[in-house]
Amino acid sequence: MAHHDFTMPVTEQQVRALRVNDTVTLYGTLYGIRDATQIHMFDRGRKTRFDLRGHAVIHTAPNVKRVDASAEHPSGYAPVCIGTTTSDRMERFTRPLMEQCGVRIVIGKGGLREGSLAAFRELGGVYLAIIGGTAALETTWIESIEDVDLDDLNPESLWKFRVKGFGPLLVAMDAAGGSLYSEVKHNAQERRAEALARLGVK
Amino acid sequence: MRIDPRAVEEAARELYIRALKQLPPDIKTGMAALDARETNATAKRVLGTMLTNIKVAEATDNLLCQDTGIPIYNVWLGRDVEIDGQALKAAIRTGCERATREHPLRSSVVHPVTRKNEHSSCGRHVPVIHIDFSDSPETLEIEMVPKGSGSENNSWLKMAIPAEGVDAVKTFVIDCVLEAGGKTCPPTIVGVGVGGTSDLCVHLAKIAATRALGSKCDDPEGAKLELELSAAVNGLGIGPQGLGGDATAFAVHVETAATHITMNPVAVNMQCHSARRARATFRAGGIEYGY
Numbered sequence: 233m234a235h236h237d238f239t240m241p242v243t244e245q246q247v248r249a250l251r252v253n254d255t256v257t258l259y260g261t262l263y264g265i266r267d268a269t270q271i272h273m274f275d276r277g278r279k280t281r282f283d284l285r286g287h288a289v290i291h292t293a294p295n296v297k298r299v300d301a302s303a304e305h306p307s308g309y310a311p312v313c314i315g316t317t318t319s320d321r322m323e324r325f326t327r328p329l330m331e332q333c334g335v336r337i338v339i340g341k342g343g344l345r346e347g348s349l350a351a352f353r354e355l356g357g358v359y360l361a362i363i364g365g366t367a368a369l370e371t372t373w374i375e376s377i378e379d380v381d382l383d384d385l386n387p388e389s390l391w392k393f394r395v396k397g398f399g400p401l402l403v404a405m406d407a408a409g410g411s412l413y414s415e416v417k418h419n420a421q422e423r424r425a426e427a428l429a430r431l432g433v434k
Numbered sequence: 435m436r437i438d439p440r441a442v443e444e445a446a447r448e449l450y451i452r453a454l455k456q457l458p459p460d461i462k463t464g465m466a467a468l469d470a471r472e473t474n475a476t477a478k479r480v481l482g483t484m485l486t487n488i489k490v491a492e493a494t495d496n497l498l499c500q501d502t503g504i505p506i507y508n509v510w511l512g513r514d515v516e517i518d519g520q521a522l523k524a525a526i527r528t529g530c531e532r533a534t535r536e537h538p539l540r541s542s543v544v545h546p547v548t549r550k551n552e553h554s555s556c557g558r559h560v561p562v563i564h565i566d567f568s569d570s571p572e573t574l575e576i577e578m579v580p581k582g583s584g585s586e587n588n589s590w591l592k593m594a595i596p597a598e599g600v601d602a603v604k605t606f607v608i609d610c611v612l613e614a615g616g617k618t619c620p621p622t623i624v625g626v627g628v629g630g631t632s633d634l635c636v637h638l639a640k641i642a643a644t645r646a647l648g649s650k651c652d653d654p655e656g657a658k659l660e661l662e663l664s665a666a667v668n669g670l671g672i673g674p675q676g677l678g679g680d681a682t683a684f685a686v687h688v689e690t691a692a693t694h695i696t697m698n699p700v701a702v703n704m705q706c707h708s709a710r711r712a713r714a715t716f717r718a719g720g721i722e723y724g725y
Contacts, residue, residue, distance in 0.1 A: 253476075268549065295500055295540040312538065315500030318584040318617050342584070342616040342676055363483040363675055364584060364619040365708040367500040368491035387540045387551075402476070404677065413616065416678045420612055420670045427666040431604040 235400065241286025244356040247336045250403045252410035256360055257399030261378070262339075264292040264391030266317065269382060270325040273390075274332075280381045280390050285334030290362070291317045291341070293387040296377065307392070309377045314393070315367025318342045319359070327351040341365075343404060343413035352407050359405035361412070373398040435572040435718055437517040439525040442576070445714040445721060446529025449578035450505060450555075451537055453712035454497045457488055458725035460647040461684070461709045468621055468674075468681040477679025481621075484674070484707055499708045502539045503580035505530050505561035506644075512573035515716075523563055526576070530554075530561045542583070574716040579644050585622060585706040588614040591636055594698040603628055603700045604663065607686065610702040611667050616676015619706035623647070624667060624683050627701035628656065630691035639703035642687035644711060646725070649687075656688040663688070674707070684709070 233253050238246065240260040250256065263284060272278045295312040299305050319340030326348035329335040336357050338344070341364030352358060362370065379392040404412045465488070469481040491498045507526050511517070534541050534555040541553045543560050555561070568575065590610050594602035607626055614622075625643025627635040642651075651657045663686035673679025684707075693699060715722045 292500065293540065293542075295497060295502065295538070297538055313497040313500045313540075317501065318587065318619075320617050321587070341619065361675065361677060363480055363487070364616075365499045365501075365582075365706055366483055366487035368494060368496040368498055369483065369487040371496060372490060372494070387542075402677070412677055416672060416676060417612075417615055419678070420615075420672050423670050424608060424612060427608050427669050428605060430669065431601075431608070431662055431666050433601045433604050 240288060242336055243286065244336065247358055248356050248407045250358050250406050251408065252403055252406050252412055254403040255400040256403060257397050257401070258288055258395055259397065260395065261287060262393045262395045262398055263287055263289045264294060264393060265289045266291060266293045266388040267321055268385045268388035269390050270322055270329070272382060272385060274325055274328045278382060282381055282390060282392060286336050288337035288339055289329065289335050290339040291319050291322060292391070293317065294391065296387070305376060307377045307380045309380060311371060311374050311377055313367050314371050314374050316341045316362045316364055316370065318364070319344050323348055330355045330357050339401060343411070349405055349409060349411050349414070352405055353409050356407050358403055358407060360401035361404035362401055435515050437515060437574055437716055439517065439521040441716070441721065442522055442525040443529040443532070445576055446507065446526040446578070447533045447536070448723070449576060449712045449714055450530055450533035450539070450580065452723060453578045453580050453710045454502060454539070455491055455495065456712070457498060457708065458646065458711060460725070462488060464647040464684045465707065468684065472680050474673060474679035476677050477673045477681060480674040480677060480679070481681060498710065499582060500540065501582040501584065502542045502555065503582045504543060504586065505555055506579040506581055507561055507563045508577040508579070509563065509565045510568040510575040511565065512568045512570035514572050515574050517574070519565070526563055527556055527561060531556050572718055575713060577711060577713045579711045582706055582708065585618045585704040588618045589636070589639070589701070589703045591632060591699065591701045593632060594700055596696060596698050598698060602698060603659070606700045607663050607702060608666060608670070611670060611672065611682065614704060615672060618704045619708070620672060620676060620683065621674055621681045621707050622683050623705040623709055624663070624686040625703040625705065626659070626663070626686060626688045628659070628688060628690045629693035629699060632699060634691055635699040635701040636703065638689035638691055639701040642689040643703045643705040645687050647684055651688045651690065653690045656690040659688045660686055
């Protein structure tokens with residue numbers, strides 16, 4: 233249950249050292265990615281000009297405000313409210329994100345499945361759980377929206393955030409095959425019979 | 435009492451923003467109660483972060499969650515209220531669009547086939563507007579619910595058969611909660627519709643999921659199911675965010691309707707822990723905002 237402060241990007245070794253129940257706080261760069269972003273990148277062959285190698289992506293589509301580009305708002309967008317969406321819908325994109333783009337960390341809520349867990353193990357990656365629905369708090373961890381790509385997909389653009397102490401986030405899936413979600417799911421399934429008996433179901 | 439559609443437009447705008455920023459007191463109390471009872475250390479940390487987020491949203495005048503949801507407006511027209519029905523619907527739509535552009539809010543609404551986003555939170559048949567009538571004299575009520583997708587994507591209907599009895603209802607609810615796991619942003623309000631036609635059953639589940647905590651089904655059979663199912667669901671150990679713990683649901687809410695002799699439908703719709711809603715009540719003296 234160690235805590236790690238990561239200045240992004242990170243190495244495979246740093247990520248492989250993480251274990252379920254450790255916590256991580258990120259500094260520097262964080263990329264925001266969503267359903268449409270990945271459908272366009274991996275199903276429709278669109279490329280990004282961003283170099284995602286060793287970086288973290290968060291499953292998000294933020295509330296933003298258009299402003300004049302400035303040192304404070306280099307992208308011409310000011311953050312309004314930035315939070316996290318359910319990861320499960322984007323399960324099949326974990327492997328291409330890692331294989332084709334070199335992503336090492338996926339941040340989201342609700343967890344990913346076996347396919348992602350296998351990708352984390354084979355390629356060296358982790359899933360960090362953020363608390364879904366706590367976007368007001370997350371927004372205070374964001375310094376600025378530095379840049380944006382594939383912005384015709386707005387709000388599901390590929391966002392480049394500058395973050396200051398983004399976390400602590402919980403390591404919920406690691407590169408050694410550990411997954412809090414599999415554990416909880418397994419235990420809950422085991423309690424199903426007990427719950428039904430309690431309800432008098434025959 | 436005559437209502438000016440322009441006042442409805444202003445209220446529809448205000449309600450969307452208010453709902454996204456201020457959690458109703460019953461939900462805040464419910465969250466604190468779950469936190470006080472929680473025995474799992476991880477779950478306790480998760481609930482603590484959720485409670486902090488409510489305070490940060492209030493202190494920074496920001497949205498609780500980035501998901502602006504699908505906007506739903508529920509309208510109740512009391513006795514002796516005069517308003518042009520088409521103008522009322524148009525005013526709600528304009529108010530919703532103005533909230534999105536003026537705040538600004540992320541428009542989470544796209545065409546289902548082209549996926550085109552008009553950046554207005556509006557589209558075909560959206561915002562969802564339900565209009566009903568109430569007994570209250572000279573009163574118009576508008577409730578606004580921004581329904582987030584994390585919970586809405588976990589919606590189910592089963593057309594069970596009479597021979598399966600109420601056991602089918604109970605089993606289905608437990609299995610839906612297991613299937614949803616952490617995807618619905620638990621602790622949730624599990625809304626259950628029992629009976630009706632297929633569409634009514636799903637609608638009842640939504641009414642149940644968005645009802646205030648502490649309220650109970652006005653059908654005693656439904657109220658009994660609520661108590662039984664609430665206890666059973668919270669014995670599953672899914673916990674806040676699906677990371678394990680006691681607090682899987684604030685409550686299970688049930689709504690019932692008569693059904694066909696050959697039918698036994700059950701639907702589940704869930705509301706996430708950021709169980710947002712806001713209400714405007716128009717009376718002769720003016721407009722009052724609440725939950």
